[in-house]
Amino acid sequence: MSLETDGPGDSPHLVIYNRIWQSIAERKLRPGTRLKEEQLAEIFAVSRARVRQALSALERDGLVTLVPNRGAFVAEPSIEEARDIFFARRTIESQLVNRLCATRTPGAIARLEDHVALERDARKRGDKTDCVRLSGGFHLLIGELAGSPYLGDVLRDLVSRTSLILVMYQRRSQTDCGPDEHADIVAAIAAQDAATAMALMDHHMDHLEGTLDLDDELARQTDLKDLLQ
Amino acid sequence: MSLETDGPGDSPHLVIYNRIWQSIAERKLRPGTRLKEEQLAEIFAVSRARVRQALSALERDGLVTLVPNRGAFVAEPSIEEARDIFFARRTIESQLVNRLCATRTPGAIARLEDHVALERDARKRGDKTDCVRLSGGFHLLIGELAGSPYLGDVLRDLVSRTSLILVMYQRRSQTDCGPDEHADIVAAIAAQDAATAMALMDHHMDHLEGTLDLDDELARQTDLKDLLQ
DNA sequence: CATCCATTTATTGTCTACAATTTTGTTGCA
DNA sequence: TGCAACAAAATTGTAGACAATAAATGGATG
Structure with missing residues (x-):
């Protein structure tokens, strides 16, 4: 059983999801950090659409907050x-x-x-x-x-x-x-x-x-x- | 408290979500029904991107099944x-x-x-x-x-x-x-x-x-x- | 006559360009 | 000097076009 291998068969946006998740867990990405779409797209060498999917999934799981017209931020649970x-x-x-x-x-x-x-x-x-x-x-x-x-x-x-x-x-x-x-x-x-x-x-x-x-x-x-x- | 008013302030993809949810609950959409993106886009007069957002949210809540390269279907829970x-x-x-x-x-x-x-x-x-x-x-x-x-x-x-x-x-x-x-x-x-x-x-x-x-x-x-x- | 394969068609997946919105920096005025 | 309005830059939201994939149909062959 693997817990966090971004295996090759997974949908491409899941590897982005996992990498961000991992960075948050390792305290590299601090809560409140802004996550710019274009920036992430460049880092992972994918299109912005992919990044958007990943961010949307991360929001669903409460790890990032999506503010309309403002962008994505690492969540800061109260x-x-x-x-x-x-x-x-x-x-x-x-x-x-x-x-x-x-x-x-x-x-x-x-x-x-x-x-x-x-x-x-x-x-x-x-x-x-x-x-x-x-x-x-x-x-x-x-x-x-x-x-x-x-x-x-x-x-x-x-x-x-x-x-x-x-x-x-x-x-x-x-x-x-x-x-x-x-x-x-x-x-x-x-x-x-x-x-x-x-x-x-x-x-x-x-x-x-x-x-x-x-x-x-x-x-x-x-x-x-x-x-x- | 309103349970199912697709209010005007909501994100546009939520009104699609709610309409489909309502149709499923009213048994108008039977389980297994195929939901073509273009068709839905025309019905709701929105772009396919919006429909995709709604379908993605519906999948998350178990109401539709998304099959890669096949499309969306009203879910048939076993x-x-x-x-x-x-x-x-x-x-x-x-x-x-x-x-x-x-x-x-x-x-x-x-x-x-x-x-x-x-x-x-x-x-x-x-x-x-x-x-x-x-x-x-x-x-x-x-x-x-x-x-x-x-x-x-x-x-x-x-x-x-x-x-x-x-x-x-x-x-x-x-x-x-x-x-x-x-x-x-x-x-x-x-x-x-x-x-x-x-x-x-x-x-x-x-x-x-x-x-x-x-x-x-x-x-x-x-x-x-x-x-x- | 059935079966398998190639071609066609329809539908989804993805990317790129454009529009709307917010933020930031500047300038004018009180 | 401080505030406010305005303008410019950056970033997200949206739409449309193109490519990839899977089903369907028709034909050829055993």
Whole structure:
């Protein structure tokens, strides 16, 4: 399973989508950055029409904001939006975990355990990039295995939006994958202990949300006029 | 609150989106119908680019299927997809109802009760069209009032998809809004009885799913070759 | 007579040029 | 000197034309 390879078979505008997504996740593109169509067209050596498709898709997934006659900007989710996204994630992920406890198969458990092993390995190697990517991948895997394609897609969208929120509001580079919370969740699923699995997932999301500065107004990249008052 | 007025301020491609959505919900456009871009461009007196935007948005919401180099077709959700949509609705709506019990305000309760009154009135008048539209509107209102914009949007999407599923799989013209199930749900929310409210919503969705022919393979509009064997 | 292949036609995908809008810099005036 | 109106530049929005692709039709062949 590949999480972010802009494979050759994909539609051409998807490679632009993925590259921008990746640059945002890697904090190269800061929130609020203007994305000029012509500029992007030159960079990727494609026509503006392609760029427009990609930007439109990015807007749909909440990663960029499209202002009519003004252009595209890397999105700046507000504190309220960030809280809402976390609420939605808690809601959906705990329900998916619940369902996974019911519909679990040996194959699903194996894939989850394999993934957790990969995470552990990345942490041991100290590879921050892999660590972050795999951490997101764990949640995508939950979405994929729970047996609800629709909610799986919703979760994929939420994970994308979360990565942007982390860029904006996470204090230190506390990219902290959490010690072995994922492993505990997998164990609860394997034991078909739905109540524990849901509680653990809830706690896991609380923990992640706790690493953010959602109370400190200064941490928020807000309008210039508010900052200079 | 307007549910389907293609107001003049909206982006032009949204009026096309809404018109097609409306035609699908009214069963004028049957599932599988081909939607030629040029044809639509002529009908709405716009350029093909606009039509493409609208079709792209309709695909995102699962109402049309876009086949590369073939064109756009009114979507034909499979039985599996239909079940998945209903699962997602049960999951999300019961959680939203739960939250609504916690965050309810007098204003929210009033709006819900007003809406239920409108529904009752439409049923008394025997206005099928209004009845169906208001029935969907009730669920959208739940999404709006629950205080999670994100999950509210997800629910909006799910309601759209559900209307297409009803077109495909509902037996007789049993458009049946259910007697007063909505009123019961509102009452439970007003009483802050979360457990009852969630159970009622679950039952309500079960009831709706029960009016479908999701078991009978014959009810499914399938490929010609399967029908003529 | 059926089947396979080439040609034709229709439809979508893409690109380039033009129009509308916003922003920015300049100039005139109070 | 500060503000406002105006003009110019840059950027997005739109439309029309062209190219690529897939279905359909007709004909040739086994």
